[in-house]
Amino acid sequence: EAQVTQNPRYLITVTGKKLTVTCSQNMNHEYMSWYRQDPGLGLRQIYYSMNVEVTDKGDVPEGYKVSRKEKRNFPLILESPSPNQTSLYFCASRTEGRSHQPQHFGDGTRLSIL
Amino acid sequence: ILNVEQSPQSLHVQEGDSTNFTCSFPSSNFYALHWYRWETAKSPEALFVMTLNGDEKKKGRISATLNTKEGYSYLYIKGSQPEDSATYLCAFNSGDDKIIFGKGTRLHILP
Numbered sequence: 001e002a003q004v005t006q007n008p009r010y011l012i013t014v015t016g017k018k019l020t021v022t023c024s025q026n027m028n029h030e031y032m033s034w035y036r037q038d039p040g041l042g043l044r045q046i047y048y049s050m051n052v053e054v055t056d057k058g059d060v061p062e063g064y065k066v067s068r069k070e071k072r073n074f075p076l077i078l079e080s081p082s083p084n085q086t087s088l089y090f091c092a093s094r095t096e097g098r099s100h101q102p103q104h105f106g107d108g109t110r111l112s113i114l
Numbered sequence: 115i116l117n118v119e120q121s122p123q124s125l126h127v128q129e130g131d132s133t134n135f136t137c138s139f140p141s142s143n144f145y146a147l148h149w150y151r152w153e154t155a156k157s158p159e160a161l162f163v164m165t166l167n168g169d170e171k172k173k174g175r176i177s178a179t180l181n182t183k184e185g186y187s188y189l190y191i192k193g194s195q196p197e198d199s200a201t202y203l204c205a206f207n208s209g210d211d212k213i214i215f216g217k218g219t220r221l222h223i224l225p
Contacts (some may be wrong), residue, residue, distance in 0.1 A: 033213070042217035043158075043203065050211060058212060090157060098209065100146045102160030 001018065002027045005089050006106035013081060014114050021076045021109050023091030030096040032074040033058070033103065036087040043090065049074055050096075081113045116140055118206045120216035126195045128224050134190040135219040137204030141185035145209030149178055152201040152218065161189075161202075171202055191221075199223045 004025045013019055025032065033048040035058075045058030049068040063085055065077040074093075078085060088110050092103035119138045127133045139147060146165050150158040162171040164180040164187060171178050175192045191198055201218040208214075 033212075035215075040217070043205075043215040045214075048211065054119070056211070059214075065154060098211065100163050100165050100207075102148045102150070102163055102205075105157035105159075107157050 002104070002111050003093075004091055004093055004104050004106035006089075006109050008109060009107065010110050012112040012114065015082055019078050019081060019091060019111075021078075021091075021111070023074045023076065023106060024072050025093040025104070026072065027093065027095075027104065028071065029093035029104075030071070031099070031103075032068065032091065032093045032094075034064070034074070034076045035090045035092065036060065037090065037108075038087050046076070046089075078111075081111075083113050086111060086113045116206065116208065118204060118214045118216040120202075120204060120219050122219060123217065124220045124222070126224055127191075128142075128197060129194055131194055132190065132192045133187050133194060133221070135202065135221075137187045137189070137206075137216055139185050139187070139204070139206040139214075140208070141183060143144045143161055143210075144182045144185075144206075146207040147180060147187050148163040148205040148207070148213075149187070150203040150205065160204055161205045172194075189219075194221075194223045196223050196225060 032048040035043045047066040049055045089108040094103045149161040152158040162178045169180040188213040203218045205215045
C-alpha cells in the first residue's frame with residue numbers, strides 16, 4: 001500500500017531535549033516536505049526536499065533541521081525544542097519537485113513541548 | 115509574500131443543500147492549484163488538481179472551477195451529505211517548488 005509513515009504519532013517532551021520525527025514514503029517520490037499546522041494559521045511549510053541531498057527552507061524553518069540522505073526518508077530534527085514548537089506536524093511527498101501532482105500526507109505527529 | 119485566502123472560514127449547511135466556497139491566490143506565476151479534503155483526525159487527501167485557466171473538475175457531487183487570470187477557484191458541493199463534513203484546503207503552487215496553503219474552509223453539515 002502506497003503510504004507516508006510518520007513516527008512517533010504523539011510525543012510529549014521537555015524544552016531543550018533533542019528529538020527527531022521520522023518520515024518515510026514507499027512510492028519512490030522525489031519531493032518531500034514538512035508542514036506544521038497551528039490553529040488559525042493553516043498548514044505552513046517548514047522545509048522541503050526536491051531529491052536526495054537537496055533541501056530548502058520553507059516559510060517557517062527556524063528551530064528545525066532536516067536531512068535527505070536517502071530517497072525514502074526525510075527526518076525532521078528539533079535540536080533544542082521550545083514550547084512554541086508545540087504543534088501538529090505533517091510530512092508529505094509527491095512524485096517530483098516541479099510537478100502538477102498533489103501531495104500524499106502522513107497521518108501527522110502531535111508534539112507537545114513543555 | 116504569497117497569500118492564499120479561503121472564504122468563508124467556516125460554514126454550516128443543511129443536509130441536502132448545495133454550497134460553495136472560494137480560494138483566492140496570486141494571479142501571477144501560476145503553476146497549479148490543488149484542493150484537499152481534510153477530515154478530523156485524518157490527513158489531507160487530494161481532491162482536484164487544477165492547472166489550466168477555465169478548468170472544471172468533477173468527482174461525484176463535488177466540482178471545482180479555476181480562473182487563473184483573476185486568481186480564484188470555487189469548490190461546489192451539490193446536495194450536501196453528513197460525510198462531506200470536513201475542512202477543505204486549497205494549495206497554490208507557483209512552480210518554484212514552494213506550496214502555499216490557505217487556512218481552509220471548515221464545513222459542517224447539519225442533519
